[in-house]
Amino acid sequence: xxxxxxxxxxxxxxxxxxxxxxxxxxxxxxxxxxxxxxxxxxxxxxxxxxxxxxxxxxxxxxxxxxxxxxxxxxxxxxxxxxxxxxxxxxxxxxxxxxxxxxxxxxxxxxxxxxxxxxxxxxxxxxxxxxxxxxxxxxxxxxxxxxxxxxxxxxxxxxxxxxxxxxxxxxxxxxxxxxxxxxxxxxxxx
Amino acid sequence: xxxxxxxxxxxxxxxxxxxxxxxxxxxxxxxxxxxxxxxxxxxxxxxxxxxxxxxxxxxxxxxxxxxxxxxxxxxxxxxxxxxxxxxxxxxxxxxxxxxxxxxxxxxxxxxxxxxxxxxxxxxxxxxxxxxxxxxxxxxxxxxxxxxxxxxxxxxxxxxxxxxxxxxxxxxxxxxxxxxxxxxxxxxxx
Amino acid sequence: xxxxxxxxxxxxxxxxxxxxxxxxxxxxxxxxxxxxxxxxxxxxxxxxxxxxxxxxxxxxxxxxxxxxxxxxxxxxxxxxxxxxxxxxxxxxxxxxxxxxxxxxxxxxxxxxxxxxxxxxxxxxxxxxxxxxxxxxxxxxxxxxxxxxxxxxxxxxxxxxxxxxxxxxxxxxxxxxxxxxxxxxxxxxx
Amino acid sequence: xxxxxxxxxxxxxxxxxxxxxxxxxxxxxxxxxxxxxxxxxxxxxxxxxxxxxxxxxxxxxxxxxxxxxxxxxxxxxxxxxxxxxxxxxxxxxxxxxxxxxxxxxxxxxxxxxxxxxxxxxxxxxxxxxxxxxxxxxxxxxxxxxxxxxxxxxxxxxxxxxxxxxxxxxxxxxxxxxxxxxxxxxxxxx
DNA sequence: AATGAATGAGAATTCATTCAT
DNA sequence: AATGAATGAATTCTCATTCAT
Numbered sequence: 001x002x003x004x005x006x007x008x009x010x011x012x013x014x015x016x017x018x019x020x021x022x023x024x025x026x027x028x029x030x031x032x033x034x035x036x037x038x039x040x041x042x043x044x045x046x047x048x049x050x051x052x053x054x055x056x057x058x059x060x061x062x063x064x065x066x067x068x069x070x071x072x073x074x075x076x077x078x079x080x081x082x083x084x085x086x087x088x089x090x091x092x093x094x095x096x097x098x099x100x101x102x103x104x105x106x107x108x109x110x111x112x113x114x115x116x117x118x119x120x121x122x123x124x125x126x127x128x129x130x131x132x133x134x135x136x137x138x139x140x141x142x143x144x145x146x147x148x149x150x151x152x153x154x155x156x157x158x159x160x161x162x163x164x165x166x167x168x169x170x171x172x173x174x175x176x177x178x179x180x181x182x183x184x185x186x187x188x189x
Numbered sequence: 190x191x192x193x194x195x196x197x198x199x200x201x202x203x204x205x206x207x208x209x210x211x212x213x214x215x216x217x218x219x220x221x222x223x224x225x226x227x228x229x230x231x232x233x234x235x236x237x238x239x240x241x242x243x244x245x246x247x248x249x250x251x252x253x254x255x256x257x258x259x260x261x262x263x264x265x266x267x268x269x270x271x272x273x274x275x276x277x278x279x280x281x282x283x284x285x286x287x288x289x290x291x292x293x294x295x296x297x298x299x300x301x302x303x304x305x306x307x308x309x310x311x312x313x314x315x316x317x318x319x320x321x322x323x324x325x326x327x328x329x330x331x332x333x334x335x336x337x338x339x340x341x342x343x344x345x346x347x348x349x350x351x352x353x354x355x356x357x358x359x360x361x362x363x364x365x366x367x368x369x370x371x372x373x374x375x376x377x378x
Numbered sequence: 379x380x381x382x383x384x385x386x387x388x389x390x391x392x393x394x395x396x397x398x399x400x401x402x403x404x405x406x407x408x409x410x411x412x413x414x415x416x417x418x419x420x421x422x423x424x425x426x427x428x429x430x431x432x433x434x435x436x437x438x439x440x441x442x443x444x445x446x447x448x449x450x451x452x453x454x455x456x457x458x459x460x461x462x463x464x465x466x467x468x469x470x471x472x473x474x475x476x477x478x479x480x481x482x483x484x485x486x487x488x489x490x491x492x493x494x495x496x497x498x499x500x501x502x503x504x505x506x507x508x509x510x511x512x513x514x515x516x517x518x519x520x521x522x523x524x525x526x527x528x529x530x531x532x533x534x535x536x537x538x539x540x541x542x543x544x545x546x547x548x549x550x551x552x553x554x555x556x557x558x559x560x561x562x563x564x565x566x567x
Numbered sequence: 568x569x570x571x572x573x574x575x576x577x578x579x580x581x582x583x584x585x586x587x588x589x590x591x592x593x594x595x596x597x598x599x600x601x602x603x604x605x606x607x608x609x610x611x612x613x614x615x616x617x618x619x620x621x622x623x624x625x626x627x628x629x630x631x632x633x634x635x636x637x638x639x640x641x642x643x644x645x646x647x648x649x650x651x652x653x654x655x656x657x658x659x660x661x662x663x664x665x666x667x668x669x670x671x672x673x674x675x676x677x678x679x680x681x682x683x684x685x686x687x688x689x690x691x692x693x694x695x696x697x698x699x700x701x702x703x704x705x706x707x708x709x710x711x712x713x714x715x716x717x718x719x720x721x722x723x724x725x726x727x728x729x730x731x732x733x734x735x736x737x738x739x740x741x742x743x744x745x746x747x748x749x750x751x752x753x754x755x756x
Numbered sequence: 757a758a759t760g761a762a763t764g765a766g767a768a769t770t771c772a773t774t775c776a777t
Numbered sequence: 778a779a780t781g782a783a784t785g786a787a788t789t790c791t792c793a794t795t796c797a798t
Contacts, residue, residue: 004782023299025214029768039784044769046782109295110212112353123354145357146364149350150343150371157342158335164301165312167334175335182339185374196757217792228759230795239793385778401677403592407772417780419774428772484676488590490731501728523735524742527728528721528749535720536713542679543690545712553713560717563752571761596789606763611790613761 008046010036016057020103024054024110058111059119061100065093066120073125079133079189084180086125087155091176094159102163105156126151130187139189151183197235199225205246209292213243213299247300248308250289254282255309262314268322268378273369275314276344280365283348291352294345315340319376328378340372386424388414394435398481402432402488436489437497439478443471444498451503457511457567462558464503465533469554472537480541483534504529508565517567529561575613577603583624587670591621591677625678626686628667632660633687640692646700646756651747653692654722658743661726669730672723693718697754706756718750 014036018027029050033040047053069086076082094101115121127148133139139147158175162168168175203225207216218239222229236242258275265271283290304310316337322328328336347364351357357364392414396405407428411418425431447464454460472479493499505526511517517525536553540546546553581603585594596617600607614620636653643649661668682688694715700706706714725742729735735742 007782023214025212028766030766040768041770041785042783044771050768106298109353123350143357145350145354146347146367149347149357150368153342153344153346153349154339154375155342157338157345160342161312161334161338164298165334168332168338178335179339182375185377186343186371188374218794219792222760229793230760231758233794234757401592403590406770411781418772419781420779422773423778487673487731501732521735523728523732524725524745527724527735528746531720531722531724531727532717532753533720535723536716538720539690539712539716542676543712546710546716556713557717560753563755564721564749566752574761595787597787607789608764608791609762611792615790617789 004045007038007042011038011043011046011053012057015053016061016103017099019054019057020099020106024050024107054107055111055114058104058107059114062104062108062111062115062122063120065101065104066122066125068093069122069125070120070128073129079129079136079138080184082129082133083151083183083189084177086129087180087183088173088176090122090155091172091179094172101159105160123148123152133187133189139187142187147187150186154182154186155179196227196231200227200232200235200242201246204242205250205292206288208243208246209288209295213239213296243296244300244303247293247296248303251293251297251300251304251311252309254279254290254293255311255314257282258311258314259309259317262318268318268325268327269373271318271322272340272372272378273366275318276369276372277362277365279311279344280361280368283361290348294349312337312341322376322378328376331376336376339375343371343375344368385414385416385420389416389421389424389431390435393431394439394481395477397432397435398477398484402428402485432485433489433492436482436485437492440482440486440489440493440500441498443468443479443482444500444503446471447500447503448498448506451507457507457514457516458562460507460511461529461561461567462555464507465558465561466551466554468500468533469550469557472550479537483538501526501530511565511567517565520565525565528564532560532564533557571612574605574609578605578610578613578620579624582620583628583670584666586621586624587666587673591617591674621674622678622681625671625674626681629671629675629678629682629689630687632657632668632671633689633692635660636689636692637687637695640696646696646703646705647751649696649700650718650750650756651744653696654747654750655740655743657689657722658739658746661739668726672727690715690719700754700756706754709754714754717753721749721753722746 011032015027015032018031018035021027022031029040029043033043043050043053047056069089072085072089073082076085127144130139130147130151131144134141134144158168158179159172162172200221204216204221207220207224210216211220218229218232222232232239232242236245258278261274261278262271265274316333319328319336319340320333323330323333347357347368348361351361389410393405393410396409396413399405400409407418407421411421421428421431425434447467450463450467451460454463505522508517508525508529509522512519512522536546536557537550540550578599582594582599585598585602588594589598596607596610600610610617610620614623636656639652639656640649643652694711697706697714697718698711701708701711725735725746726739729739
């Protein structure tokens with residue numbers, strides 16, 4: 001195979017890892033090229049700039065996650081099971097690929113503007129589930145954005161504390177049910 | 190002397206603003222100097238390096254916030270009022286100086302290691318209030334770090350959504366009581 | 379074989395155009411390959427390097443023009459008609475293929491050294507006509523290089539002004555007789 | 568003096584020389600910095616980019632030459648003496664600073680667009696003198712742009728031939744009167 | 757203390773050329 | 778012959794820091 005697909009994959013994966021670990025600005029092209037085992041120039045065959053690489057990685061992974069979460073919530077019948085399913089999926093995704101979730105979390109402010117309203121979006125899946133829950137009477141009426149933010153905050157901050165302070169040592173997946181229960185209480189479901 | 194203090198204040202304030210807006214790495218010494226109306230060299234009268242400036246700003250503001258929160262929680266008698274007081278204070282602090290809170294939030298991963306266990310620490314104040322609440326029977330027994338993270342996540346993510354998506358438009362202070370109620374439900378208090 | 383010839387022609391023509399428009403250095407192999415509809419590597423089937431391509435284009439077109447001009451002056455009987463014929467031919471050549479003449483004009487300093495004394499040379503044709511005119515008494519004695527330069531300058535600068543400032547709008551061919559008359563006056567013929 | 572004026576002068580002069588000798592693209596920042604005896608970064612304190620340096624050098628020298636020529640033609644009374652004076656000045660300028668005139672000649676296509684109609688412009692001085700000459704009856708009516716181009720072409724191509732082929736060896740100043748006489752004949756003055 | 761010109765190490769990027777297919 | 782992914786040396790540019798004033 002000399003069509004560059006494999007090289008691109010290697011660059012993507014390496015860049016994601018280094019960006020998540022050190023930040024985009026503090027990762028150099030050389031860092032990526034060396035770690036990926038390619039020449040520096042090779043990066044520019046696949047991306048116009050480091051910024052484009054970082055931005056593409058964000059958009060691709062963010063929307064892929066949104067797409068998965070949307071699919072999963074659709075398969076469930078009520079608010080409780082929907083929420084449980086997406087939180088479990090999210091936690092499992094973190095345990096499987098913490099690097100990627102970290103990258104999304106760290107860079108979200110910088111690349112949010114690259115997203116359009118049409119693109120799948122994890123935040124909007126949570127908001128959707130909550131809105132639908134209110135419509136169907138599973139959850140009392142409340143501001144859906146405040147509610148979605150609180151729910152997401154519960155999950156993300158637990159992850160964040162785990163990274164930062166090493167105070168939480170369990171696998172995030174093992175906390176999924178605890179977190180879901182907390183979220184349901186917050187929503188007064 | 191008085192002049193030197195004023196210059197330092199201007200540098201600090203300008204740097205905090207630019208760092209919060211664009212990030213430390215993407216803010217140049219020249220950016221700061223120009224915006225603060227001083228020469229580039231002047232910064233090195235007050236800080237040994239850009240890193241030291243960023244680091245000092247983090248540590249000073251983070252510990253100051255921790256100190257204030259600690260003082261406030263001490264003045265309250267039970268878990269509910271303690272929590273309400275610190276959340277109200279935190280929300281008011283955000284409305285008064287969003288730039289500073291943003292800066293702490295954005296840079297927390299980079300400078301956490303500059304903190305020692307002795308220093309006042311907002312996270313630890315929340316954790317303290319929750320532990321004490323459990324000890325005194327106001328809150329059911331649970332992992333204090335998971336609990337503190339969930340509470341903090343609720344607050345921070347609401348702020349974050351407000352910044353990111355412009356979906357939440359109310360002043361954060363106006364949400365303080367809502368957030369506190371949510372936190373108490375999360376804790377099963 | 380037929381295919382190879384056609385590819386080379388396409389490369390030559392495309393390169394000439396881009397070189398004339400932007401300059402050799404500012405035209406990339408990729409520019410040429412893309413515009414010619416071939417792969418980058420294909421260029422190296424036909425030329426050892428970009429420099430060789432540029433140099434060959436210069437020498438080929440410069441000598442071809444010199445050859446034609448030489449042939450034309452030979453067919454005329456006296457200085458006046460010789461000059462008229464070569465100036466008319468030159469102007470017609472410009473109107474027919476301005477790109478090529480521009481390329482020669484733009485790159486002349488860089489590739490002059492690739493020419494040998496034996497090669498047909500437009501400048502030397504003008505010089506020849508003038509020398510012969512002096513020998514035969516049609517033109518007063520004068521420095522043949524100064525004279526040839528003045529004559530060439532008259533023609534080239536009119537073209538140049540047309541390109542640069544868009545101040546001259548007529549077809550160059552329509553100016554051929556005017557230019558010839560001016561040249562004859564300059565030469566005191 | 569630590570105000571950078573001397574450094575800028577040194578950079579300007581060195582860059583002009585190298586640009587005129589090798590072309591802008593083929594001259595590197597390192598070439599200029601080394602030859603000027605400054606660090607590479609120093610260039611960027613005075614110019615935003617190599618392009619800006621090249622462009623500024625063009626505009627400054629082109630307009631300065633235009634300004635001088637305009638002043639000189641004003642001091643003369645009739646077309647003949649005006650033309651003689653500006654051609655003498657131009658030739659003297661070339662002998663004094665061939666590098667600068669060469670630079671203007673070589674780069675004129677690239678930076679013409681940086682000029683505005685208001686700026687002093689050598690070409691327009693020649694055109695002005697010729698138009699005025701026609702108005703006052705010194706020169707027969709003719710297209711002023713064609714006429715100005717022919718006059719300029721006579722001068723420039725003689726210089727060009729001198730540079731290119733080493734066929735003309737006299738100082739250009741020594742040819743000024745010959746060139747002026749030729750120009751007057753071209754104009755039918 | 758303050759200035760801002762100068763530095764130079766390093767970063768991003770370009771692009772002619774090579775080479776496996 | 779043709780392709781186009783990969784290379785890596787060369788180039789432009791950035792910017793934290795130094796230092797003469």
